Amino acid sequence: MDTTPHTLAVLFKQLGLPDDAHSIRQFIASHRLAAGVELAKAPFWTPSQADFLAEALEEDADWAEMADELAALLSD
Numbered sequence: 336m337d338t339t340p341h342t343l344a345v346l347f348k349q350l351g352l353p354d355d356a357h358s359i360r361q362f363i364a365s366h367r368l369a370a371g372v373e374l375a376k377a378p379f380w381t382p383s384q385a386d387f388l389a390e391a392l393e394e395d396a397d398w399a400e401m402a403d404e405l406a407a408l409l410s411d
Contacts, residue, residue: 341398351381368406
């Protein structure tokens with residue numbers, strides 16, 4: 336059983352992105368979700384990142400809460 340806490344930093348690590356606080360802030364500042372665009376369909380994800388996010392949200396998996404939080408942070 337996975338007991339790793341599901342934090343924004345760990346989500347970034349799962350996505351293969353730099354997961355330090357500065358890099359996360361920089362990513363959020365430089366990437367925006369356009370109105371009406373689902374998180375997993377944003378053009379800045381690789382196919383594997385998009386698949387991971389879509390699956391997490393569709394299955395309401397452990398990562399869904401962090402994916403929702405990331406979507407909120409990226410929204411205008």
